Amino acid sequence: MSKVMIVTGAAGGIGAATARLAAEQGFRVVLAGRTAAPLAALAAELDGLAVPCDVADWPQVRALVARTVAEFGRLDVVFANAGHSVSTSFRTEDGAPPEQWPGMVLTNVCGAAFTARAALPELLRANGHLVLTGSAAGRGIRPGNLYSATKWAVTGLAQNIRAECAGTGLRVSLLQPGLVDTGGIPPERAAEPKLTPADVARAVLYAVSQPPHVNVDEIILRPA
Template sequence: MDDRVLLVTGASRGLGAATARLAAASGFKVALVARKAESVTPLAAELGEDRALALGADVGDWPSIAAAVDETVARFGRLDAAFANAGIAVGTSFFGDDDDPDPRAWEPMVRTNVLGAAYTARAALPALRESAGHLLLTGSVAGRYIRNASLYSVTKWAVTGMAGAIREEAVGTGVRVTLINPGITDTDILTDEQRTKPMLTADDIARAVLYALQQPPSVDVNEIMVRPTGQVL
């Protein structure tokens, strides 16, 4: 895998940082995208500045993420894979109960989780067509099973549909599309109640991403769902 180039959004922590580390250890050059470049600069230094690029971009802003992809290609000469991983979660109640009185607080989550994934895909796919590359998107178990009052779940159902729609459009291009659906994972978006349950680590999900990336071009891993042992759906 030497010199293959992977772009990761949401790379400053959690699944994104774990995936970047494992990919770099497997021989990838990595473009690390976070809202502020300084939040991924230490990780780029850790991985080696000749093989890692720190980029600041808001995935929910089209010019911003498009520029990050352009800068990646300018720096490394190609793009072989993109991991649309950036996401946030906020609590929601469609009745306005509990601590969710203002639905306008939902907007950043919808913009990041849905438009952010779509913009990242749109920015990366022309370069991925050139390399017959690989697009990966972070979905969720919550994008496969209904969650009570959860707009986060709705956004992840959107990503599930997005992955399928892109895969259909990609037929004949050589581009592969993989949806990664984590179960409860130890990241900073978990609620206190979720932290009482069995959890995966970010490294568990990174290994699933690398499994998909390590398949030959003739194999398109459409979807991987990873749950902690004992998680009840």
């Protein structure tokens, strides 16, 4: 029976590349995101299940996991990847106004936390694996950057979830990519060297394909 993986933020970028590679490697994939059409197209291509879901909304995240288990009868891996960034400054009017900050914080921090909370009971049953997309910005200083602070929160989430689940067989991996060539990068960084989404997907599948006694705690990937 194929293993089942939920990918949030699956419509494009890192999520779509990971869903593709996971399907190639034999997973049944469940694709989550807010926009139905691209999810449905990818689900058709990968013979997966598209579930429109805003990860910042707890009932929708709970329903995503329930739907997955109802459809496939199991849940083995969750890739909590949905996220977005807006430019910010704490000193000046540059970047997005503060009214736009909560959406990013809710998606990047609560979204990852809700995804973990909804999935963990099933993942614990399956000796499963939670993989979170943090960022290189979640381990370094980025002046004025609230996005970076949300990714520091994801770093903390991964460590605290792993600590809570120590000894259960559940594995928790944190992925910290540098700049990746996706729709998610700010225009001012467009000319910098970048990873491809497929580079990140390989790292996710590397973590997930280790034997059950091996936990890959963190993977930092940067463009050479």
